[in-house]
Structures are given as C-alpha cells and as structure tokens.
Amino acid sequence: MGATATNGTERTADIVVGVDGSEQSTRALVWALKLARAHDWRVEAVTAWPDAEAVFVRDVPGHSCEPRQRALDLQDAALGRATRALGRLPALDARIVNARPLEALRDRASSARLVVVGSHGPTAPLARGGRAPLGECLRAVVDCPVILIDGQQGEPSSGAGGTGGGSVPRRVAWSAVARSVPTVLAMVARGRLSRPRHHVGCVVRFADATAARVYRETVVRGRTAADPCVLAVCFRLRHVHGPAHAFFRAESLLNTPLFAGFPGFVSKLWFADDDHEVYRGLYAWDGAGPALHYARSLSRVLALVSEPGSVDFRVVPRLSLDRVLDDPTCLEPRASPGGREWWRVLSVAPPAAQS
Numbered sequence: 001m002g003a004t005a006t007n008g009t010e011r012t013a014d015i016v017v018g019v020d021g022s023e024q025s026t027r028a029l030v031w032a033l034k035l036a037r038a039h040d041w042r043v044e045a046v047t048a049w050p051d052a053e054a055v056f057v058r059d060v061p062g063h064s065c066e067p068r069q070r071a072l073d074l075q076d077a078a079l080g081r082a083t084r085a086l087g088r089l090p091a092l093d094a095r096i097v098n099a100r101p102l103e104a105l106r107d108r109a110s111s112a113r114l115v116v117v118g119s120h121g122p123t124a125p126l127a128r129g130g131r132a133p134l135g136e137c138l139r140a141v142v143d144c145p146v147i148l149i150d151g152q153q154g155e156p157s158s159g160a161g162g163t164g165g166g167s168v169p170r171r172v173a174w175s176a177v178a179r180s181v182p183t184v185l186a187m188v189a190r191g192r193l194s195r196p197r198h199h200v201g202c203v204v205r206f207a208d209a210t211a212a213r214v215y216r217e218t219v220v221r222g223r224t225a226a227d228p229c230v231l232a233v234c235f236r237l238r239h240v241h242g243p244a245h246a247f248f249r250a251e252s253l254l255n256t257p258l259f260a261g262f263p264g265f266v267s268k269l270w271f272a273d274d275d276h277e278v279y280r281g282l283y284a285w286d287g288a289g290p291a292l293h294y295a296r297s298l299s300r301v302l303a304l305v306s307e308p309g310s311v312d313f314r315v316v317p318r319l320s321l322d323r324v325l326d327d328p329t330c331l332e333p334r335a336s337p338g339g340r341e342w343w344r345v346l347s348v349a350p351p352a353a354q355s
Helices: 023-039 066-086 102-113 135-140 170-189 245-257 290-303 321-326 328-334
Strands: 003-004 015-018 044-051 090-099 112-116 123-125 129-131 146-149 203-206 209-222 229-236 267-270 279-286 311-315 347-348
Touching: 015 023, 015 102, 023 066, 023 146, 023 290, 044 102, 066 090, 090 102, 102 112, 102 135, 112 135, 129 135, 135 146, 135 203, 135 209, 146 290, 170 209, 170 245, 203 328, 209 245, 209 311, 229 290, 267 328, 279 290, 279 321, 290 311, 321 328, 321 347, 328 347
Parallel strands: 003 090, 015 044, 015 112, 044 090, 112 146
Antiparallel strands: 123 129, 203 209, 203 347, 209 267, 229 279, 229 311, 267 279
C-alpha cells in the first residue's frame, strides 16, 4: 500500500497511528487496526519525516529526497507486517507528513477519536525545555485519548491492566466530559439507556476485606463489547459522612451524563460506600484504551470532590464484567501473591442470599 504525502490540513480518520518503523509502532498499528475492524472505523497511519532526531529538511516538490523515501519504506514495511498479522484490514489511509512527529500527529488528530503510538517511541521537545516521551507530549496538545501500546505485549500500557496511571490534563478531561453530555441526552431521548435491577441489592466482597452493595445499574441497550474489559474506580468523598451518604446516592443519578457518553461505555454497577466510606464503580467497557482515557478523565473530575489520594482505578483487559461477576476467580491471575486489591471481586451475594 502506498502512502500519500500531505501537509496535514485534511480531515483525519477515527484512529490516528504514529508509525516510525519500530517494533513498538508496528504493534501500535496492529492494535489500532484490530479496534477499528471491530467498530467499523477508519485508521490513518502517519509517518513523519525526517526522523525525530535528524536535522529538519523541507520537502521540495519534484526533487528526490532521501528522508522522505526512507519514511515511505518504513511505513510500507510496517503496513506489510500488519497485513500479514491480521489478514483482513479495516479502512486504512497511509500518509507521510513533512513535520516533526508531535506536530504531525497533533494536526492529523484534530477530528480523530483516538491517537495510538508505541509506548517507547521517540521523544519530543517540551515548552519548558528538555524532552519527554512522545505520548506524554501528545496528551498535552490533543483533545482525544492518546493510547500507548506496550512494545512487548502489544496492549495499552500505563494503567491498562495495571493501577492508576494518573489524570489527563484538566482541559482534556473537561472537553471529554462536555462531549459526553449531549451524547447521553440523545441516548435518553431514544430510550437507549436503561436501569435494570438484576444486580441491585447484590453485595460484593473485595480482596481488601471490604464489602459494598450495588444500589444502581446503568446499561446501554443493545450495546455489546467487541473487546471487553472491566474498569474499577474508587474514591472517598470529601466532607460526606453519615446521613449525607443517602443524599449522595440519590443525587448521583444526575452524574450519568458525565460518563455514559464516553466511547466504549457498556454498563456500570454503582456501589454504596463501604465500611471505610469508599465508593466504587464497576464498569463494562469496550476496549481497554477508551476505558483508560475515561478513567483518567474521571480522576480529574473526582479530584474536585474527593479526599486527596483516595481516587484510584484499575483497567482489566480481555475480561467481561459478566464473567467477573459469575466467576470472580478469573481475576486471580491478575492479582499479586497474597494481594488485598480493593478492585478484585471475591464473591457476589444476591439479595435473597443475604442474611
């Protein structure tokens, strides 16, 4: 597949992937193509030239240029490896951009759903001086999620399947929430959101020796996860004690627009506070990358109303929430030996089974 040279001004695809010829970027491309194939999305593979650390040269139309040709060759090789790995590909555009990687991906991501890069890719200059990993710099300049793919596992890193991972910049978090609100209002108008009671009243025991009751369930009707994952979130509200918890549980329904419109949301179990006044949410999500972005955005929002240091999250890829609730032992391989993880479900007691 040949690449198209561009100055970076055209509208981009659903997923923009940085491709620099490294093994990490090839794995990022394969991961993005799998996600796009599941959702019928379009992918754009972007290769910037010259190399990140090389002296910058500008393209001169009609003249042969060794750095541009090298970028084409590297991209073609990566696309070839991805094709051999996946066979059938989703809609895919391949572009080379005469710009530094940070600027190229920033411009191409102006209307994308996701940006995907390898977790050990090139560095980019910081405004305050020095350099930082490309993914970290991208998160500061784009409004969509930036997913880092581990070069060894080929899966999202920095929290997907691990703990936390921190918050996105405040501007990014509130921009994502602002996009969620009208999406939820449209879903409500079309009857797409429901509040079934199948799990309401269930008491879940966790590995940290706490237990919590499900007091609400939110589900998107007709939505299933092509790439299922479980997201667990916990927090302790600031200055909320005793009877105030009942008020929070009642008014928390109004928080639904803050999460249900994020890409990939499937369902949520809302847990009342446990013996330590810690609230939890267990989510079913489509894709570890989108779940991770939501969790990082939520962390920024929750920090406004939660006790410092109490907000945490865990993304567990390749498991559905239904499976975890039916067979909590499936989480044991994800736990540390003798671990007392707050997110790890040990048992689920239905309302009729409680004494």
